[in-house]
Amino acid sequence: MASKAATNSQLAARLSAAVPRGISVATPMFVARAENSEVWDVEGRRYIDFAGGIAVQNIGHRHPRVMAAVRAQLDAFTHTAFQVTPYEVYVRLAERLNDLAPGSLPKKTIILSTGAEAIENAVKIARAATGRPAIISFAGGFHGRTMMALALTGKINPYKVGFGPFPGDVFHAAFPDTYRSVTVEQSLASIEQLFRADVEPSRVAAIIIEPVQGEGGFNVAPPAFMRALRDLSDRHGILLIADEIQTGFGRTGKMFAVEHSGIAPDLITIAKAIGGGFPLSAVIGRADVMDGPIAGGLGSTFAGNAVSCAAGLAVLDVMQEEGILARAQKLGEHVAERLHTMQSDRRFTCIGDVRGLGPMLAMEFVKDRASKAPAPELAKSITAKAAERGLIVISCGIYSNVVRVLMPLTMSLEMADEGLGILEASVLDALAKF
Ligand SMILES: Cc1ncc(COP(=O)(O)O)c(C=O)c1O
Numbered sequence: 001m002a003s004k005a006a007t008n009s010q011l012a013a014r015l016s017a018a019v020p021r022g023i024s025v026a027t028p029m030f031v032a033r034a035e036n037s038e039v040w041d042v043e044g045r046r047y048i049d050f051a052g053g054i055a056v057q058n059i060g061h062r063h064p065r066v067m068a069a070v071r072a073q074l075d076a077f078t079h080t081a082f083q084v085t086p087y088e089v090y091v092r093l094a095e096r097l098n099d100l101a102p103g104s105l106p107k108k109t110i111i112l113s114t115g116a117e118a119i120e121n122a123v124k125i126a127r128a129a130t131g132r133p134a135i136i137s138f139a140g141g142f143h144g145r146t147m148m149a150l151a152l153t154g155k156i157n158p159y160k161v162g163f164g165p166f167p168g169d170v171f172h173a174a175f176p177d178t179y180r181s182v183t184v185e186q187s188l189a190s191i192e193q194l195f196r197a198d199v200e201p202s203r204v205a206a207i208i209i210e211p212v213q214g215e216g217g218f219n220v221a222p223p224a225f226m227r228a229l230r231d232l233s234d235r236h237g238i239l240l241i242a243d244e245i246q247t248g249f250g251r252t253g254k255m256f257a258v259e260h261s262g263i264a265p266d267l268i269t270i271a272k273a274i275g276g277g278f279p280l281s282a283v284i285g286r287a288d289v290m291d292g293p294i295a296g297g298l299g300s301t302f303a304g305n306a307v308s309c310a311a312g313l314a315v316l317d318v319m320q321e322e323g324i325l326a327r328a329q330k331l332g333e334h335v336a337e338r339l340h341t342m343q344s345d346r347r348f349t350c351i352g353d354v355r356g357l358g359p360m361l362a363m364e365f366v367k368d369r370a371s372k373a374p375a376p377e378l379a380k381s382i383t384a385k386a387a388e389r390g391l392i393v394i395s396c397g398i399y400s401n402v403v404r405v406l407m408p409l410t411m412s413l414e415m416a417d418e419g420l421g422i423l424e425a426s427v428l429d430a431l432a433k434f
Contacts, residue, residue, distance in 0.1 A: 006030075008043055024158070026051075026394050027387045036060035037411040039392060048419040050386075050393040052406045055214065055246045055360075058273035058328075059318045060410040066276040066314040073310035082111075082304045089309040094282075096316050100255060101284045103264025108290035111282045111304035111312075115245040115271035116144025118281040119208075121298060122267050123148055125283060126206035126239045129292025134204045136194060136238075138175040140398045142215035143208065143243055152208060155216060155398050171198050175213060176225050179353040179364065180372065184225045191232065201236035206267070211257035211357075214246030217397030218355055218362035218404055223261035230263045239266040239289060245281070246360075249273035250319060250409050253329040253358025260357060276315040280308040328409040331416060332359035335405060338420045339363055348427060350378060362404040364397065374399030381430035382423075389429075391422040 006014075011030045029041040037060055039047045052058065059066070073089065082090050090111055098107035110125075112118050123135060137143065139154040151166035153159055154175075160166070174190040176182050195201050207229055213219045233240040242265035247257035251273065258265055266289050271281030279302075283290070318324065336354070339361060343351040352366035365382070367373040379395045382403055386393045396402050403423075407416060 006042060008041060011042065026383065027392050028384075029387065034061035036062070037408045037415055045390065047387075047390050047392050048407075048411075048415060048422065050391055050405045050407045050419050050423070052408050053277065054272065054394070055251055055406045056272045056275070056277060057408045058250050058410075059276060059315060059322075059324060060408040061277065063276060063314070063318055063410075065318050066278075066311050069310045069314035070278070070307055073307045076306075078307055079302070079305055081301055083299045087306055089306050089313065090304040093304075093309045093312050093316075096313065097270075097282055097284045100316075101264075101268055102256060102259055103286070105264075106287040107284055108287045109282050109284045110290070110298055111280070111309060112271075112300065113279045113281060113302050113305065113308070114144070115269070115281050116146040116149040117300065117303070118245065118269040118271055118283050119143045119149040119152065119243065120146055122208070122241050122243075122269050122283045122285075123152075123206070124298070125285065125290060125292055126241065126267065127292075128294070128297065129289040130205040130237070130239060132203050132205040134169040134171065134199045136171050136173055136191065136199075136204060136207045138209055138213070139172045140175050140177075140213050140216035140219060141172075141208075141210055141243075142213070143210075144245075159215075169199070169203075175209075175216070175219055176222055177219050178222075179219075179355065184222055184228065187225060188228055188232070201238065204236065204238045206239040206241050207233055208241040208243055210243045210245075210247065211260070212247050212252060212360055215396050217364065217399075217402040218360060220355060220357050221261075226258065226261035226263050230265075233266075241265060241267040241269065243269050245269055245271040247357075249315070250324050250328045251358070251360045251406070252356075253325060253332050255319070255325065257357060257360075274312050274315055275308055276311045276318075278308040278311040279305070280312045322410075324409055328359050331407075331409060331411065331413065332356075332361065334413050335359060335361055335416055335420065338417070342424060342427075347431075350375060350427070350431060356404075359409060360404075360406070362396070362402045365401045365403065374401040375434075376400040378430055378434055379403050381433055382426050385426035385429040386422055389422045389426055391419050391426065393419075393423060 094109035137152040143152040267285035353364040365375040
């Protein structure tokens with residue numbers, strides 16, 4: 001039974017007694033309710049949400065059209081297992097996603113529950129379709145917390161510590177990094193080096209890349225790099241997988257981030273924002289590739305849950321009918337300008353870099369701009385100070401020194417400004433400590 005009027009600190013004590021420490025909580029408050037871009041805690045305190053449930057609430061918490069679609073589905077049925085007794089809402093969502101995905105070849109889609117599950121399935125499909133075992137991913141990349149997804153992930157601490165051994169035949173190449181001077185040419189050379197030293201291209205099933213690294217620190221893959229990967233994959237019969245789990249569904253101002261470079265991947269993984277707050281993910285891909293696994297080779301009890309599919313269809317309707325991409329672009333320009341203004345202010349020499357794509361934006365904090373020495377403690381202190389001041393904001397980055405903004409794309413410019421004001425004050429608060 002729900003406890004009556006528990007406080008944040010009472011609940012925090014129960015949490016640490018009942019939940020393992022491996023789940024490390026970013027914001028020391030307990031949610032009571034949420035609406036569009038705001039969250040209220042159990043003590044009635046209001047927060048502006050710059051995290052959006054980690055890039056999930058792109059159309060805002062509890063969008064009325066998502067709520068209505070979910071309610072209608074609840075009144076019909078919730079779960080039958082799609083592979084036992086199928087239902088139209090899954091098929092309709094697959095059709096809509098097939099139509100949306102870039103590229104002119106016919107598409108098919110499998111619907112799943114979580115991002116990591118989409119990654120696992122993309123790897124299975126790529127291996128079955130090519131008959132090859134190896135996968136190339138990138139340093140700094142993040143693909144989830146199941147074993148294969150962890151093997152692909154290119155950041156050790158905290159994700160991989162203590163969990164090995166991981167599945168083999170996974171190789172990490174260098175991801176371009178403008179701020180830390182890793183060029184597109186160097187990244188491509190690192191793949192050629194893998195081909196010389198570790199795995200011949202004819203054994204590689206797929207290259208998997210986030211068009212903008214999410215957990216890795218919002219590093220943007222330059223369009224020239226994405227196009228070079230497309231060429232290289234075609235040359236060697238390798239499949240190109242775009243992991244759009246964090247970048248997808250408007251987060252970068254386009255439906256899919258790969259649209260910025262104009263390439264069509266063979267497979268795309270999506271999750272997070274497609275579900276509008278419900279567990280929903282998918283692999284969308286070229287029909288001939290998606291049909292690689294044998295009949296019965298794919299599936300899962302809850303994959304393509306009817307309630308989640310209904311939410312996903314409503315999210316697509318909202319994206320298309322409520323001008324979300326145009327709002328996202330406007331929001332992105334507005335927030336980018338404010339962050340660059342902060343960076344050029346002499347009080348904020350700790351901001352080494354401001355980067356991102358559209359409204360997917362972040363600031364990298366450094367001890368000084370000349371050495372670019374990462375300042376993870378400062379970033380941690382900033383997010384903590386922000387929570388005290390009523391802003392939910394989270395960090396990321398291979399050095400854990402990047403503060404990212406993932407607000408709902410439906411947030412008003414006024415509320416974004418209010419949140420950015422809090423963020424600015426929180427940086428000053430944190431600096432006073434160092
Ligand atoms: C790019 C990317 N891939 C995969 C995942 C894993 O998704 P999930 O946490 O839903 O398993 C994430 C989650 O943050 C992600 O950002």
